[in-house]
Amino acid sequence: MKNQIAKIKEELGTKLSTVSAADGLAVIESSFKKTMKELFTDMKALVPEDKREAGQLINELKNEFEAKFKAMRAELASGAKTEVTLDLSIASPEFVRGKIHPLIRVGKMMEDVYKEMGFSIAYGPEVENDKHNYEMLNMPYYHPARDMQDTFYLEYPNVLLRSHTSCVQIRYMLAHKPPFMIISPGVVYRVDEIDMQHTPCFYQVEGLVVGEGINLANLKWAMTESAKRIFGDSLQVRFSPCYYPYTEPSAAVDMSCIMCGGKGCRTCKGTGWMRVAGAGMVHPNVFEGVGYSRETQGFAFGWGLNRLPMLYFKIAEMRKLFENEISLWEQL
Numbered sequence: 087m088k089n090q091i092a093k094i095k096e097e098l099g100t101k102l103s104t105v106s107a108a109d110g111l112a113v114i115e116s117s118f119k120k121t122m123k124e125l126f127t128d129m130k131a132l133v134p135e136d137k138r139e140a141g142q143l144i145n146e147l148k149n150e151f152e153a154k155f156k157a158m159r160a161e162l163a164s165g166a167k168t169e170v171t172l173d174l175s176i177a178s179p180e181f182v183r184g185k186i187h188p189l190i191r192v193g194k195m196m197e198d199v200y201k202e203m204g205f206s207i208a209y210g211p212e213v214e215n216d217k218h219n220y221e222m223l224n225m226p227y228y229h230p231a232r233d234m235q236d237t238f239y240l241e242y243p244n245v246l247l248r249s250h251t252s253c254v255q256i257r258y259m260l261a262h263k264p265p266f267m268i269i270s271p272g273v274v275y276r277v278d279e280i281d282m283q284h285t286p287c288f289y290q291v292e293g294l295v296v297g298e299g300i301n302l303a304n305l306k307w308a309m310t311e312s313a314k315r316i317f318g319d320s321l322q323v324r325f326s327p328c329y330y331p332y333t334e335p336s337a338a339v340d341m342s343c344i345m346c347g348g349k350g351c352r353t354c355k356g357t358g359w360m361r362v363a364g365a366g367m368v369h370p371n372v373f374e375g376v377g378y379s380r381e382t383q384g385f386a387f388g389w390g391l392n393r394l395p396m397l398y399f400k401i402a403e404m405r406k407l408f409e410n411e412i413s414l415w416e417q418l
């Protein structure tokens with residue numbers, strides 16, 4: 087019973103500390119009277135030696151709280167304690183405004199630039215099959231180039247996460263006849279170890295232009311022009327021979343390093359250049375695979391979009407784009 091009384095005392099103390107109106111006090115008082123009655127009834131069942139101690143404690147509790155109720159009634163009646171539930175003078179908590187992720191921002195910038203240049207936008211599924219991701223891009227199952235673009239499988243060997251958005255181009259060509267100019271932006275996946283310039287999931291913006299008389303000079307102009315519209319006229323773009331199974335001839339596309347202005351730094355590994363895209367004239371086997379003539383002319387390119395926000399916002403490491411580091415985002 088000693089513990090029970092201590093508990094009642096504690097609970098009542100808490101209730102009284104929050105009461106701010108006479109009505110609330112009356113409810114507590116009425117409940118207290120009921121509790122007292124129950125305690126006296128319980129006490130009668132105790133053995134004589136415990137009964138004396140319990141009686142004393144119950145009386146102490148009764149006297150203490152009756153005095154408190156009396157004091158509080160007087161306080162409330164005098165208006166010394168008034169009810170305050172809403173304080174309009176309190177400053178509101180700071181509202182933090184979110185921002186669009188740098189990858190999405192640069193992706194939208196690219197889309198706008200290409201739309202200005204007359205391109206349409208095509209989207210496709212991230213979960214692909216072997217046929218659209220490899221085979222129709224001139225990479226049969228035995229082709230060694232598949233190793234460079236190895237991906238993650240949901241069901242081996244046919245259901246996979248696309249390793250590029252070139253499969254969107256295949257789907258587009260199957261459904262349309264030339265001439266056309268499209269870009270296909272989106273997320274792609276590769277079995278790449280994470281380092282300063284690689285992550286297993288990244289964004290690409292690929293382009294495809296097919297039509298009569300389309301040539302390598304058109305490709306060089308389109309890529310240089312789009313890069314300059316984003317990064318400014320002082321940007322240098324260079325093309326060097328490269329190999330891709332789906333284009334012939336193929337080119338690797340480098341941009342002068344924005345971090346160091348081409349002098350050489352950690353991000354560009356001291357070269358002054360950064361590899362940002364791959365491009366080339368579409369291979370006749372690819373055209374044939376989608377039902378076009380082998381004589382069809384067209385070029386394709388693919389920007390590794392993760393590199394561009396790094397350069398645009400001057401972020402030294404690609405993996406920072408996927409770490410929720412608030413202090414970094416606040417600077418952008």
Ligand SMILES: [Zn+2]
Binds near residue numbers: 349359
């Ligand atoms: Zn550099």
